[in-house]
Amino acid sequence: MKNQFLLPAKFRLIGWVTFLLFFALGILTESYGYHIPGFQLYYPNEGGSADYNLTNELAFSGIIIGLLMVSFARHINEDELISKIRLESWKWAVLVSYAIILILNFTSYGLGFVFIVTYNVVTLLLVYIIKFNYSLYMLNKNLKNSED
Secondary structure, three states, X not given: OOOOOOEOOOHHHHHHHHHHHHHHHHXXXXXXXXXXXXXXXXXXXXXXXXXXXXXXXXXXXXXXXXXXXXXXXXXXXXXXXXXXXXXXXXXXXXXXXXXHHHHXXXXXXXHHHHXXXXXXXXXXXXXXXXXXXXXXXXXXXXXXXXXX
């Protein structure tokens, strides 16, 4: 079965490397206030002009792009069963993601809610990757047990 929406399998490794690099940049930005020098956006202000560093946006974009590459990379042995597991994992991830949003809708307020919803974009991809790989692990485990 040919699926035209999947990337070649080598993008899984590229995606993990991208995710880890930008995740580290995100931790440096959020925890230690690191900013890439010269990566400012200048905009007019009442008292003249102000600047805003885009390092945090770069880190968040890199995290999402890396996770998308991992999520949409073709499995080495991609077949109909793997496609079915992929679809079930996506369904499961969407349900978990929206359940988190519904719970947080009643438990967080204001600007904190906006940050949580923003990071929930990453949660959808992470839950999918975890569920998909766990399902593949269980499939391989069951196949090995049936061969013995």
